[in-house]
Amino acid sequence: MKKTSTIILRDKKYEVKAGSTLRVALRRLEILPESVICVREGELITEDNIIKEGETIKLVSVISGG
Amino acid sequence: MKCKKCGGKAVINMRQHNMGLCKDDFLQWLPEQMLKHIEKQKMFTPDEKILVAVSGGKDSLALWDMLQILGYQADGLYIALGIDEGISYSSESQRLTEEFAKARDLNLHVVNMTSDYGIDLPTLAKETKRGRDKPCSSCGLVKRHEMNRIARDFGYDVLATGHNLDDEAATLFSNTLQWNGDYLIRQHPVLAERDGLARKVKPLFRFYEREMAAYTLLRGIEYIYDECPFAEGSTSTQYKELLNQLEHEHPGAKIHFFTKFLSAKKKGLFAEPTTEIVPELHICPSCGQPTSALELCTFCRMMEKSK
Ligand code: SF4
Ligand SMILES: [Zn+2]
Numbered sequence: 001m002k003k004t005s006t007i008i009l010r011d012k013k014y015e016v017k018a019g020s021t022l023r024v025a026l027r028r029l030e031i032l033p034e035s036v037i038c039v040r041e042g043e044l045i046t047e048d049n050i051i052k053e054g055e056t057i058k059l060v061s062v063i064s065g066g
Numbered sequence: 067m068k069c070k071k072c073g074g075k076a077v078i079n080m081r082q083h084n085m086g087l088c089k090d091d092f093l094q095w096l097p098e099q100m101l102k103h104i105e106k107q108k109m110f111t112p113d114e115k116i117l118v119a120v121s122g123g124k125d126s127l128a129l130w131d132m133l134q135i136l137g138y139q140a141d142g143l144y145i146a147l148g149i150d151e152g153i154s155y156s157s158e159s160q161r162l163t164e165e166f167a168k169a170r171d172l173n174l175h176v177v178n179m180t181s182d183y184g185i186d187l188p189t190l191a192k193e194t195k196r197g198r199d200k201p202c203s204s205c206g207l208v209k210r211h212e213m214n215r216i217a218r219d220f221g222y223d224v225l226a227t228g229h230n231l232d233d234e235a236a237t238l239f240s241n242t243l244q245w246n247g248d249y250l251i252r253q254h255p256v257l258a259e260r261d262g263l264a265r266k267v268k269p270l271f272r273f274y275e276r277e278m279a280a281y282t283l284l285r286g287i288e289y290i291y292d293e294c295p296f297a298e299g300s301t302s303t304q305y306k307e308l309l310n311q312l313e314h315e316h317p318g319a320k321i322h323f324f325t326k327f328l329s330a331k332k333k334g335l336f337a338e339p340t341t342e343i344v345p346e347l348h349i350c351p352s353c354g355q356p357t358s359a360l361e362l363c364t365f366c367r368m369m370e371k372s373k
């Protein structure tokens with residue numbers, strides 16, 4: 001059985017399919033890549049990276065208001 | 067994606083520049099670009115004393131960090147507003163700012179609303195009934211007044227804030243939607259010294275918010291991630307999201323919107339008002355700052371009202 005991969009943004013967790021790029025995953029979740037930074041194991045990565053099986057990608061929101 | 071400079075693994079893709087960069091090259095590129103714009107816009111020189119308004123957020127801490135790297139003389143100013151509704155927003159951002167300064171042995175001024183003026187910002191806004199349910203208009207007023215005061219009292223030549231391109235584009239969008247001529251005329255990354263108020267500059271005005279977040283993360287700078295509780299659902303956040311949608315479809319849309327505004331203005335798109343319309347300024351008898359009011363300035367009137 002395939003292990004699911006996860007994307008985390010603030011306190012929300014999304015299950016995503018491994019094997020597609022982050023760009024595709026973000027589009028499916030309707031998250032604009034312009035508004036986040038993707039972090040894999042503490043390292044910043046670009047959206048053309050392919051999501052690995054079972055991994056967790058953290059998104060850092062970049063918009064601050066006020 | 068590959069780094070455009072060295073071919074290594076890119077950590078950020080800046081579609082508006084058609085360029086991806088690796089960690090080392092990005093951390094070198096950003097301060098270099100900032101230096102270029104500081105010099106081009108004649109913001110300040112290495113001989114001048116800079117006061118940086120720091121909030122504990124990513125932009126102002128990154129700005130302070132880059133000014134150090136570039137060898138400028140920059141001290142910080144933190145204004146403790148006492149916004150601790152539910153989350154400890156003010157106390158946490160103050161802690162992070164103080165830690166940043168201490169770790170780098172930097173000089174930080176702290177103004178504390180509660181101990182210096184006897185009232186925190188949310189209470190002040192409530193008691194003076196400014197701005198209905200949000201204290202943002204009082205907040206802006208307090209910040210401006212206190213920045214000017216510290217700059218004058220300690221003899222700083224220039225006041226720097228961490229506004230990035232997304233902040234400026236959102237403000238421009240808002241002012242354009244309302245055809246707010248007064249604000250459009252004044253919106254600029256450099257405002258000359260005027261009536262005894264220090265020059266005001268925004269050295270990050272060419273950088274996307276996303277680049278600033280990447281910079282702070284890559285430099286390992288700890289910043290306050292939570293927003294001010296009053297920022298939630300603000301129009302400026304809505305405008306930023308709208309502009310990001312546009313940016314997504316048309317990379318560079320945000321930077322063009324703002325920089326083309328600046329060049330159109332330079333060519334005379336907006337005429338300066340003739341001298342008769344410019345209000346005559348007086349000196350506030352209480353704090354000594356210039357004001358268009360004949361008596362106390364808006365800040366001092368607000369403080370009077372809260373007593
Ligand atoms: S959202 Fe910004 S302006 Fe409004 S109260 Fe908070 S810090 Fe002040
Ligand atoms: Zn490189």
Ligand SMILES: [Zn+2]
Binds near residue numbers: 350352355363365367
């Ligand atoms: Zn006054």
